[in-house]
Amino acid sequence: MSDQEAAEWHVSPVHLGKRVDLADYDPDEKGGLRKSEAKMRLQANLRRMEELQELMYAEGKHALLIVLQAMDAGGKDSTIRHVMDGFNPQGCHVVGFGVPTEMELDHDFLWRVHPHAPPKGYVSIFNRSHYEDVLVVRVNELVPKKVWQARYDHINHFEKLLADSGVTILKFYLHISKDEQKVRFQERLARAEKNWKFNPSDLKTRAQWDDYMRAFEDVFARCNHPWAPWYVVPGNRKWYRNLVVSTAIIEAMEKMDMRYPPAAEGIEGIVIE
Ligand code: ADP
Numbered sequence: 248m249s250d251q252e253a254a255e256w257h258v259s260p261v262h263l264g265k266r267v268d269l270a271d272y273d274p275d276e277k278g279g280l281r282k283s284e285a286k287m288r289l290q291a292n293l294r295r296m297e298e299l300q301e302l303m304y305a306e307g308k309h310a311l312l313i314v315l316q317a318m319d320a321g322g323k324d325s326t327i328r329h330v331m332d333g334f335n336p337q338g339c340h341v342v343g344f345g346v347p348t349e350m351e352l353d354h355d356f357l358w359r360v361h362p363h364a365p366p367k368g369y370v371s372i373f374n375r376s377h378y379e380d381v382l383v384v385r386v387n388e389l390v391p392k393k394v395w396q397a398r399y400d401h402i403n404h405f406e407k408l409l410a411d412s413g414v415t416i417l418k419f420y421l422h423i424s425k426d427e428q429k430v431r432f433q434e435r436l437a438r439a440e441k442n443w444k445f446n447p448s449d450l451k452t453r454a455q456w457d458d459y460m461r462a463f464e465d466v467f468a469r470c471n472h473p474w475a476p477w478y479v480v481p482g483n484r485k486w487y488r489n490l491v492v493s494t495a496i497i498e499a500m501e502k503m504d505m506r507y508p509p510a511a512e513g514i515e516g517i518v519i520e
Pocket of ligand 1: 345380
């Protein structure tokens, strides 16, 4: 890639108004980059993320919510490890959403989510999210169709509320191929220190692959907005995935147009003895 192309390289959210067919998105995509080049750029991105996070904290006007969704072994944990490393842990909250508890099921589906929305100055990272309620819940018919169908609107209203309250929302679908999932599962089975990551129930989800793809496509059709965009991130190559996610985060944070707050009055005359 030439310097000119490199300077212009940026990531695009799913196009608005366009119905996504995930078969059109190549999980092997690498954006014309070499691994070594991508890794160098990631390091630069991580440094920039730290600067922007500090600025966001200092200014105290914006917050950032990052939603990660993927099929099993799609790389959510690894993205958190490698990309969110760019954030100071003090200003960053990672929350995983598993099978809801009985108490959570007794409430509306967003009840357990809202308390984890980031306050001003902070970053929240959702490892799975409220989208499970229109993904796993839909595919397995855990509630009647009428109930999950209404949830797209509920999600849109919820995210609009957050956005109107100063939260920048970025949603990443880490897109791996079914073959890549097989390789990753096999590795989990073959290596003793990775066995714990393999859950036999993952095979059931794998068998429902096509149903999940349709469910994701509906999510992109129904819940993709300028204030809460979805990115389909090519996920087979981890180094490219990390670069895409970190670049999208930086592009969004730079648009926040942040400023350090003015110094306290009289500060210029202070001498530290
Ligand atoms: P992960 O697979 O992300 O590493 P876990 O092993 O804790 O984490 O799995 C979380 C499980 O919780 C997934 O199978 C996911 O589908 C399920 N889950 C998350 N949200 C819901 C929900 N709202 N209803 C039913 N199952 C859910």
